[in-house]
Every structure is written in C-alpha cells, then in structure tokens.
Amino acid sequence: MWRALAQAARGVTVSIDCGPRGFTLTQQLLRHSKGSRHITTSTSSRNHQPPSKYGNMSVEKPKVVFVLGGPGAGKGTQCSKIVDRFQFTHLSAGDLLREERSREGSEFGMLIEDYIRNGKIVPVEVTCSLLENAMKASGKSRFLIDGFPRNQDNLDGWNRQMSEKVDMQFVLFFDCGEDVCVQRCLGRGQSGSGRSDDNMESLKKRIQTYNNDSLPIIKFFEAAGQVKRIDASPDADNVFGEVERVFLASGF
Ligand SMILES: Nc1ncnc2c1ncn2[C@@H]1O[C@H](COP(=O)(O)OP(=O)(O)OP(=O)(O)O)[C@@H](O)[C@H]1O
Numbered sequence: 001m002w003r004a005l006a007q008a009a010r011g012v013t014v015s016i017d018c019g020p021r022g023f024t025l026t027q028q029l030l031r032h033s034k035g036s037r038h039i040t041t042s043t044s045s046r047n048h049q050p051p052s053k054y055g056n057m058s059v060e061k062p063k064v065v066f067v068l069g070g071p072g073a074g075k076g077t078q079c080s081k082i083v084d085r086f087q088f089t090h091l092s093a094g095d096l097l098r099e100e101r102s103r104e105g106s107e108f109g110m111l112i113e114d115y116i117r118n119g120k121i122v123p124v125e126v127t128c129s130l131l132e133n134a135m136k137a138s139g140k141s142r143f144l145i146d147g148f149p150r151n152q153d154n155l156d157g158w159n160r161q162m163s164e165k166v167d168m169q170f171v172l173f174f175d176c177g178e179d180v181c182v183q184r185c186l187g188r189g190q191s192g193s194g195r196s197d198d199n200m201e202s203l204k205k206r207i208q209t210y211n212n213d214s215l216p217i218i219k220f221f222e223a224a225g226q227v228k229r230i231d232a233s234p235d236a237d238n239v240f241g242e243v244e245r246v247f248l249a250s251g252f
C-alpha cells in the first residue's frame with residue numbers, strides 16, 4: 001500500500017500493491033462512494049442546485065469553497081446551515097475518512113484509524129480520491145469542502161489532482177479560540193458523538209497538528225487574498241449571520 005501511495009503522489013492512476021485484484025486506488029475507493037451519508041445537499045426547491053457535467057468535463061468547472069478552522073470551531077454546524085440556505089453540497093474530509101475507515105474490506109481502514117486517533121493528517125492520495133469520487137458521485141456543481149486542505153501534503157496533492165478541474169472561490173475560515181474549541185469537542189463527545197478523537201488526549205494532538213500544519217495553509221491563502229474570516233465564538237445563529245453575508249456578497 002505504501003508503494004501505491006508513493007506512486008499516487010507521482011500520477012493520478014495507481015496500481016494497488018496489495019494482491020491479485022489489481023484495482024486502481026481511485027476505482028477501489030469509488031466502488032463504494034455512491035449514496036454516502038456524508039454528502040448533504042440542499043433539498044429545498046428554492047435552492048435547487050443545477051446538475052453538473054463534471055463527469056465528462058464538458059461544461060463550467062464546479063465551484064469549491066474550502067472550509068477551515070480548528071477542531072470544534074463549528075465548521076460542520078455552519079456547513080449544514082449553508083446547505084439549507086444556498087446551493088451547495090457539503091463534503092467533509094473527516095466524514096469521508098471515517099466512512100472509508102468503517103467500510104468492510106477497506107485497504108485503508110487501519111491506517112485511517114491510526115491517523116485520526118493520533119490527530120495526524122492522512123496522506124492526501126487517500127483523502128483527495130475520496131473527495132473527487134464524492135464530487136463526481138453527487139452530480140452537483142457547488143461544493144463546501146470541509147476540513148481540507150489541512151497541511152502542505154493536502155494542498156500539494158489537491159494542486160496535482162484537482163486544482164485544474166475546479167474553480168476555488170475562497171477559503172471560509174472559522175476563527176475560534178483553543179479553549180472554546182476544546183470545550184465544544186468535549187461537549188460533542190459527552191453528547192454521544194462516538195468519535196474516537198473527542199477526548200482530551202486526541203484533542204491535544206489535533207490542536208498541535210492544527211497549529212503546526214493547518215494554520216500555515218490558512219496563512220498561505222490569506223496572503224493570496226483568498227480568506228473570508230469569520231469569528232466563530234458567538235452562538236451558531238449569529239455566526240451564520242456573518243457567513244450568510246459572505247456568501248451573498250460573493251454572489252451566491
Ligand atoms: N457557534 C457555536 N456555539 C456553541 N456550540 C457550537 C457552535 N458551533 C458548533 N457548536 C457545537 O460544537 C461542537 C463542534 O461543532 P462542529 O462539529 O460543527 O465542529 P467542527 O469544526 O466541524 O469540528 P471538527 O473539525 O472536530 O469536525 C458540536 O457539538 C456543535 O453542536
């Protein structure tokens with residue numbers, strides 16, 4: 001598998017080095033991506049999202065908004081609200097990875113669990129293929145990509161595999177103090193999230209990863225004038241008031 005990941009870093013099509021089946025990495029992940037529960041799309045007719053011809057690449061490129069912020073900043077909460085109000089499909093990199101981890105027969109289940117529990121970032125070849133497959137399977141054309149790119153490896157992999165295929169609109173950055181983030185994650189764990197990383201031990205590692213690896217990516221986008229910063233500390237409805245303003249001002 002590691003050879004497959006290394007090969008994936010050099011090109012898009014990869015032979016899995018793990019047995020006689022001979023699937024490509026993308027095919028292997030794609031076979032299980034349809035109808036996934038991680039994809040949330042607006043169902044309101046007011047917000048009907050035009051179908052995309054992303055599959056055959058013949059029309060306008062899909063629009064992508066990256067959604068970043070610390071663990072527990074409220075990215076998923078706000079993405080649900082954006083989906084209800086605007087024409088977007090929500091793809092959470094973390095949810096896609098958790099789903100792949102739980103899929104029977106997944107080559108990557110143990111690797112993903114190890115990375116998640118230790119607050120590390122899964123190699124981009126896995127995450128980016130899951131994202132691309134989910135985009136294609138949705139048939140939609142506007143995406144909130146939540147929790148990605150989270151480090152330089154994520155960004156480099158995205159640039160190799162996806163940047164030419166989509167129009168990245170902006171980065172929605174939920175800025176939230178560490179203490180508030182920790183309390184929100186612990187609260188989520190106590191409410192029965194079932195997440196193996198909603199505990200203090202994992203959170204310390206996730207926060208370290210966020211500070212060391214994710215903040216530099218946000219700063220990179222900021223220097224390029226692509227970040228819309230939102231104060232994520234007020235209650236969720238007030239945060240959404242700011243989010244709504246950003247999307248309306250951006251023509252959505
Ligand atoms: N503005 C808010 N005020 C108070 N609680 C909030 C707010 N936004 C979200 N929460 C709560 O905080 C917890 C974390 O929120 P959420 O899952 O949306 O964060 P996240 O940024 O997606 O986290 P992660 O990166 O860990 O997946 C949830 O229990 C959620 O209900």
Ligand SMILES: Nc1ccn([C@H]2C[C@H](O)[C@@H](COP(=O)(O)O)O2)c(=O)n1
Pocket residue numbers: 071072093094095097115116119120121122123127146147148149150154197206
């Ligand atoms: N780009 C990503 C996104 C997520 N992960 C892993 C590691 C994270 O701690 C975990 C949970 O993500 P969340 O639901 O908090 O967004 O998933 C990753 O490796 N790469």
